[in-house]
Amino acid sequence: MSTESHEPEAALVELRKRLDDGLAGTGLTKTMIARRAELSRATVQAAFRPGGAAPSAATVSALARALGLPDAELLHLRRAAVAHPGGPAPVRGSDPGRPIAAWDPLDLEVHPADTAGTRRVLPGYVSRRHDQVLADAVREAADGRSRMLVLVGSSSTGKTRACWEAVQPLAAGGWLLWHPYDPTRAEAALAGLPCVGPRTVVWLNETQHYLGDPQHGERVAAALHSLLTDSARGPVLVLGTLWPEFADRFADLPGSRRLPAHSRVRELMAGRTLGVPDTFDREALRTAAALAAAGDRALAAALTRSRTDGRVTQDLAGAPELLRRYEHGTPAVRALVAAAMDARRLGVGPLLSPAFLADAASDYLTDHDHGRLDDDWAEAALADLARPVHGRQAPLVSVRPRPSLRPPGVPEPAAMFRPGPEPLLRLADFLEQHGSTTRRRLCPPASFWHSAHTHLVHPYDLAALATAAEDRHRLQWAHHLRLRAADAGHPGALVRLARGREQDGDHDGAEALYLRAADLGDVRALAVLLRRREDAGDRAGVDSLCRQAADTGDAHLLADLAALRQTAGDTQRAEALYRQAAECGADPQILALMAHLHSEDTRRQLEAFDRRLAAYRQPADRRQSASGRLYAQTALTMMREKPGGYETIDDLERLADAGDPHVMAGLAMVRERDGDGAGAEALVRRAADGGYAFALAGLAEMREEAGDVTSAGDLYREAADAGQRSRYLARTLPYGLDPDGSPTPAWS
Known part of the structure; x- marks a missing residue:
């Protein structure tokens, strides 16, 4: 029977009729067919349900085999069923993406289920409360209104699967799905977003790799904003996923003296996040x-x-099996995973070289275990870690970087660094998050820092570890890692070295480093150079740097330029720069500087920005821990003002028991003041385990003030291992600590 003349609705009816006839001919139940096809019962039910969406191509093929039907004809009917209503789907060869139905969800990073067979399939889907909000966004997109929603939740909580299930109704409308990832996610998004057309799902799984990219993130955010607000290119649906720590980082409002990291990202994300719970209710x-x-x-x-x-x-x-493989592995396996965990939590990666991990793992082993290693210990341990868990994930999976394959004449996006062709390793998401929690108070050993200095080549990896070493008072490693980062072209490392040259009186050397950083777009370097040119009366130099600064789109730098031009009496240019700063998302403190210019445009800019800022004042966007901190500080103030006034202690203890580390720290200070040193120390260690290492330094300060220098020093060292710098260590150990926490000798 020919299927070429079928309209979409008729083709879907015919497809289900053939499936029903095939089922009747076998005499089997749908449950039995589900087992034979290695599909979930829910998937089979949905495929047969009248009025439902067309089943996926994989489902149709599996059912055809199980029912003994010709899969080619059924797949032909399915293709007709998902064609664009009212005629053939429009030719969209220049648009990125492909039809939703053509995607395998596993290629979109949806976790498969644990099955006894060799095929990887998805389990039945359980709809939860967040799915309704997601479905509403999909319906609005289908009705012609562009939408963006980013699901926020911990690792392996079902965020990506929820997005996949939500977009299925769009498949029948001929929607495309685009997953940018080559050569890197951020570069692919930046290159392809201008080409995205109507009825496209932009799939930004692990959104931090797009919006958090240190080089391209802000530009990706700006491109997404343009796409969502351009009615001629809509409707589009942008879906993403984030871990809570990345969502918090993007949502933080900068202080008046901070550069506005993620300012465009913050504005894009406001009101567009949706929480996904860790557990089933x-x-x-x-x-x-x-x-x-x-x-x-x-x-x-x-x-x-x-x-x-x-x-x-x-x-x-597969989280439990991943954890078991790590905790019950050989000493070599545990050492390699621990080194990978430390690298990821300190900012390296996500792709790690085998040579780096093998050399880094040395000091994670005891002398006894190290002495029993074979010559090929690293290869054997890495092979063990590459074995998949239930056919799905592996603790350390080998990833070969993709080559950049582009049509002739299409320029390759600029990149500061590109990996070589050798395979690299990626730590499983669950183990990465597990390590960020269980190892947060531990400082990596000497072999880790030495291996990083020897093997790492990416400038941002080196710069991240330089900062991590400095935070842990490992000052020699911080210095040498920063030198390597600067040599590799990291602008922040160049600025730090330039400041050091300035302090040493080498102004020419500092100028050269600032110029290199400015050429790489570093706003701090541009700000320093602008002030120097302004102080020297170099108007041509100022104009040149102003044009360079304007290209960065950095709100604070533009406002800084405006203030300089205003001081110089150039009011017209100052107001233009202030307006540009407002358009780039400057905060109210910056915009307030415009007020005395008394222009109507200025007033409108201030009012518009105030409306945008209102989104950050909504209770739904406030962190519970923030209210806990405020409550603890208020309660502690009351206690200090009224000695013996313990009416709030029970409230503090309830908040501490609920797990807020900031409240634990506040309660620890009360315990210490009242002479309960053991109780105070137990609380600050709980607070540090919860991610608030400053609690250790706070208790150390109290011990130091009380004259207990020995205990204070031990606590200061623990705080340093957890990444909390202190004036005490800078004063008493100016040359830093060895990785084992002991003082290190002076160096030149």
Whole structure:
């Protein structure tokens, strides 16, 4: 029977009729067919359900084999069913992306299920409360309104799967899906966003790789903003996922003296995030249990292991097995994973070289274990770590960087660094997050820093580790890593070295370093050079640097330029620069400088920005820990003002028991003041384990003031290991600490 003349609706009806006829001919139930096809019961039910969306190509092919039907004809019907309503889909060869139905969700980084067979399939999907919000955004996009939504949740909580399920209704409307990733995610997004056309889903899984890119993130945010606000290019749907720590970093409002890191990202993300809980609630568990009872083996196994804590998605993603492989591995395996965890939590990666990890792992081993290593220990351990967990993930997976393949005549995006052709390693997301929590108070050993200095070549990796070493008072390693970062072209490292040259009186050397950093677009270097040119009366130099600064789009730098021009009496240019700063998202302190210029344009700019800022004042965007900090500070102030006034202690203890590390720190100060040193120390260690290392330094200051220098010194060293610098160590150990925490000798 020919299928070429079928319209989409008729083709879908015919497809389901053939599936129904095939099922009737076998005499089997849908549950039995699901098992034979290695599909979930829910997937099979959806494929047969009248009025539902067309099943995926993979589902149709699996059902055809299970029912003994010709898969070519069924796939032909399915293609007709997802064609553009009212006629053939428009030719969109220049638009990035391909039809949603043509994508395999596993290629979009959706975690597959644990199955007994060799095929990787998805478990039945359990809809939760956030799915309704996501579905509303999809409906609005289908109705012609461009939308963006970023799902925020911990690793393996179902964020990517939720996005995949949500876009399925758009497949019947001929929507495309575009997943930018080559040569890097940020570069691909920046190059392709101007080409995105209507009815396209822009898939930004792990959004931090796009918006958090140190070189391109702000420009990607600006390009997304243009896409979402251009009615001629809509409707589009932008979907992304983030871990909470990245969402917090993007949402932080800068202080009056900070450069506005992520200012465009912050404005783009305002009101466009959606939280995804770590656990299934009771309703979701009941739904999952029903799917499991209907034959979903993966969900049934996951519920058996996770029913008590509700962490079903993490179990499905293989987190327990990943953790077991790490904790029960050989000493070499544990050392390699620990080194990879430390590298990631200190800012390296995500791709790590085997040579770096092998050399870094040395001091993670005891003398006994190190002496028993074979010559090929690293290769054997890495091979063990590359074995997949339940056919899905591996603790350390080998990744070969993709070559950049572009049509003739298409320029390659500029990049400061490109990896070589050798395979690299990527740590599993769950282990990365596990290490960021369990190892946050530990300082890497000497072999880690030495291996980083020897093997790492990416300027941003080197600069991140230089800062991490400095935060931990490993000053020699910080200095040498920063030198390497500067040699590799990291603008921030060049600025830091330039400041050192200035302090040493080498103004010519500092000028050369500032110029190199400015050429790389560093706003701090541009600001310094502008002030120097202004002080020297070099008007031509000022004009040249102003044009260079304007190209950066940095709001604070533009406002700084405006202030310089205003001081010089150039009011017209000052106001133009202030307006440009406002358009780039300058904060109210910067914009307030415009007020006395008394122009109508200035007033409108201030009012418009105030409306945009209102989004940050909504209660839904406030962190619970922030209110906890405010409460703790208020309560402690009351106690200090009224000695013995303990009416708020119970409230503080309740907040501390709820897990807020800032409240724990505040309560520890009360314990210390009241003579309970052991109780205070227990609380600050809990606070440090919760990510608030400053608690250790705070207690150390109290001990130092009380004359307990020995205990204070130990606490200061612990704080340094956790990444909290202190004036005490700078004063008493100006040359830094060795990686084992002991004072290091002077160096030149």
